[in-house]
Amino acid sequence: MQLKLLWDLQELDLKIKALEENIEEAPLLSGVDEASEKYEELKTEISEKENLLKEDRKTLKNLEMRTQKIVDDRKELSDNMYGGTVTSVKELEQMQRKMELLAEEKVKIEDEILVLMESIEEQEELLKKKQSDLEQCKQDLQKKEARLAEDLERFNRELESLRMERIKAAEKIEPKYINKYNMLAEKHQGEALARVDNDICGGCRVFISSGLRGHLYNPGAMVYCENCGRLLVRLDS
Numbered sequence: 001m002q003l004k005l006l007w008d009l010q011e012l013d014l015k016i017k018a019l020e021e022n023i024e025e026a027p028l029l030s031g032v033d034e035a036s037e038k039y040e041e042l043k044t045e046i047s048e049k050e051n052l053l054k055e056d057r058k059t060l061k062n063l064e065m066r067t068q069k070i071v072d073d074r075k076e077l078s079d080n081m082y083g084g085t086v087t088s089v090k091e092l093e094q095m096q097r098k099m100e101l102l103a104e105e106k107v108k109i110e111d112e113i114l115v116l117m118e119s120i121e122e123q124e125e126l127l128k129k130k131q132s133d134l135e136q137c138k139q140d141l142q143k144k145e146a147r148l149a150e151d152l153e154r155f156n157r158e159l160e161s162l163r164m165e166r167i168k169a170a171e172k173i174e175p176k177y178i179n180k181y182n183m184l185a186e187k188h189q190g191e192a193l194a195r196v197d198n199d200i201c202g203g204c205r206v207f208i209s210s211g212l213r214g215h216l217y218n219p220g221a222m223v224y225c226e227n228c229g230r231l232l233v234r235l236d237s
Contacts, residue, residue, distance in 0.1 A: 001219055002177045003193070003233045009173065009181065010193050012166045016159065017190055023155045030148040035141040042134045049130065053123045056116060063113050070106045074099055180222065184231055194230040204228035 027033050077095050080086050086095065170178060184192030194203030196216060201208060206227040208216070215221045216234045223232045 002174055003219070003222075003231070004235065005169065005173045006177055006181050006231070007193050007195070007233050007235065009166065009169050010185070010191065012162055012169055013185065014190055016162050016166065019155055019159050019162065023152060023159070026148055026151055026155070030144055030151065032141070032144045032148050035137065035144050039134070039137045039141050042130065042137055046127065046130050046134060049123065049127050053120065053127060056120050056123065060113065060116050060120065063109050063116065067106060067109050067113070070102050070109070074102050074106075077102075177222075180231065184229070188228070188230055192231055193233050194225060194228070196232050196234045201225040201228060201230065201232065203230040208232065 022029075077099050081092060081095050081099075086092055173181075181192045188203065191203060194201045196202065196208060199208045199213060200206070204225060204227045206225065209226060212223055212226065212232070215223045216232060224230065225232055
């Protein structure tokens, strides 16, 4: 009777162990960890792209300011050249050359502005897509987190029920059996007892010697497998 109770206790302990492992692995198995990692990667990528876009917009503004400065400088030169305040031919030639250089610089800057504007437009489109991906990823993560929360709540309810059941089961077993069970369970990863089927140890799959078989029919006997050391139990099919 005590061995049968021990077997039932072991079954409960194995269920508890499996459930605890499920709880521990649930975030990974549910896909929450992967979805969370993807979400954080997208957030980081978007942040980096936003910073780059911010820098390009700042550069564009500076280029536009430089263009406006050139326009203002050319207007001032033009006013001086044709306003009658400058009469020296050499000075007029120098001002004309400066006007030409400013015009060339303006063309270069305008080309840079055009390329940069196209780049900014492409970045904005890409950023818009990434933000859409982020929102989709966020929704996916939230769904997985909700399912995980439901699973964990159910697992914990089952675990609490099993632990209560174990307490009641252990109260029916004599201390000497409990002590031996705990020692063997620690040694055999929770499987202290092995069921005997067709004279074979269910733990190591080795035949039970003829010398031990007779003792298995004694309800109070504690018989151990000669190969693996587990406590043997013969149960009715």
